[in-house]
Amino acid sequence: MSLLQVNNVTHSYGATNRFWRAGRQKTVLSDVSLSIEQGQCLGLLGTSGAGKSTLGKVILGLEKPLKGQILFQGVDLYETNPSTRRRLRRDLQAVFQDCYSSVNPRMNAEQIIGEPLRNYERLSPNEHRRSISMLLESVGLSPEDRGKYPHQFSGGQLQRINIARAIALKPKLIVLDEAVSSLDMVNQTHVLHLLDELKTSFGLSYLFITHDVKAACSLSNSLVVMEKGEVIESCEDQSQLIASSHPTVKKLLESILSEHPRSRSIN
Template identity: 40%
Template sequence: MSGGTADEGVATGETLMEVDGMSKYFQSEGGFLASLRGAADVKAVDDVTFDIKKGETLALVGESGCGKSTLARTILQLHRPTEGSIRFKGTDLTDLSSREIRPLRQDMQMVFQDPHSSLNPRLKVGQIIEEPMKAHDMYDAAGRRERAEKLLESVGLEAAHYHRYPHEFSGGQRQRVNLARAFSTDPEIIMCDEPTSALDVSVQAQVLNVMKRLQDEFGVTYLFISHDMSVVRYVADRVAVMYLGHVAELAEKEALFENPKHPYTRALLDSIPVPDPRSTGERGTLAGDVPSPTNPPSGCRFRTRCPKLIQPGTYDVTREELADDAAGAALQSYDLDEPTWRNVIGFVRAVDRRSFTLENVEDSPDAVRAFLDERFFAGSTPSGEPADVIDDAARLLAEERWDEAADHLRTTFEEPSICAARRPAYVLEEDVEEERFVACHLYRDSETDSSH
């Protein structure tokens, strides 16, 4: 990789951006009335820390609403963060005024998803590419034109296309024009927000290849936002998986895909249909919906859907760490064996999601309990205190008091878990001298460094 022109000391592989404790909250409803009613903020990004290295492609992946676009936009100061700092080549961008940031935009460019609406239809392609150079007073007119023509060739178009209008180009070609425009100011970093999501697969491959080639040529850093794990596997060097405003896991691409640590990463990877009918292994399915970001779960935000939720008592938590309603429940260990615990959690979730019906069951507590035993606890029913709680739930269900049953079960079995009590953040040292970040308490004992 050959370096760009404006290196200013940051070598390839060194830290280009440092994001530290960054949060971005949005008001869920605007205005004074909303604040009177105490409308909660949407915690789009919540206390996120990581860095971006020069010349790499860091992918931000996750499902809609996970905060990946907000995170990227906040890093580039399109949104101002609610909290935290973002250091770009040593300068904290959050200290700067909008006016002070403007000249830095030369180094931070963007490419968006929709190739149809992101180009001004009244401008010629050449003018579109020159626009950012003009804004930053780069080169004279002849120099800009020369650079625009050169860039058209770099993205696989022709210099002669300088005089054409956007409507004369297909979606894939327009995305190449967008790339040429982004590269015109010779930026350090380009944020690409789902740059190929609107394109057909054959065209997507062309654009992805152009992006890779440009990176080799100019040594640029990509912050690549995508929901498509296959595309990420093709372009990324490192991957940050986001869930509901948190980074769940950040690792080198190969490590992440071949050995996903966070249960959410695993679930995400397992749910992709593999383009091969002979592919072995069942596709996994993650049940339930993403909770609302206005009132996200405490601790690990994935814990309401996590198949690996840790049993209360496995790790000590203090009374202060527990939510008020859970604090009364217990700071104790039930010591259920693994299959029984899985059954219990399956039952708690089923009640919470109302994924079963008691329509054909007699509405006596005993009948309900017998039904539950057969449906959820076949093989291993808990005894002792947990059994009493399930009896209580059966009684509530028999009276059709589902919400109370769900609350009772959650406060007993889920809320006292370390997963609900404490936000996980662990840095693991991998064999390959690479650090990896996993926000999951399962890795509590393998932590090597608690700097996060």
């Protein structure tokens, strides 16, 4: 049984403008299916407007699809009871693109990272403090950073705070929605390396949503490409992606691949 199974998901938004009447639907996901195995990373690629982030929200339980199923650990997230959904929710976390809007600027690092612990665990003050220190160290920061506020961190450091919060409950799956796209190249490399280390040490699974082929291939075990709300390509590895004849895939590859076949390497 797959950790996550997305079955034939279709989703639409209401659209209104001066030409359309209220209530007309714009389809953003059309019959999307994919799966993620325990301990694996699935890279979800596509250009802006492909439906990647909407699919991420549906998987996270934030938007109920019009049709289809989201099976997480064998349970339909949208058909189960609230107590089961809450239990599953602790195993399903997220890291988003904008590291600054993802946190409360009035909370320090200890409060930000400790939020899921307060919601799900009953720890003594000493246990809570010790957990925060360990989480900070696990993302390459210092326990002394726990009293700092978001404006005192760089973008790369603050995204590490968001990652520490996401792994606090030792979840099964983390949805990474453009989690490195707002970082400079140096910080992107560091955070991708960190995510890879955490995947191994914590036994994590990822849905890595991005438009960056190079970033996706550096972290992902398999790849899916979306266009206009549909899955247009599924690849077991980067060699299959490179060999794809689909125009959208070729367009994604153009910016990073040399024209000479001998030089075609994403890593």
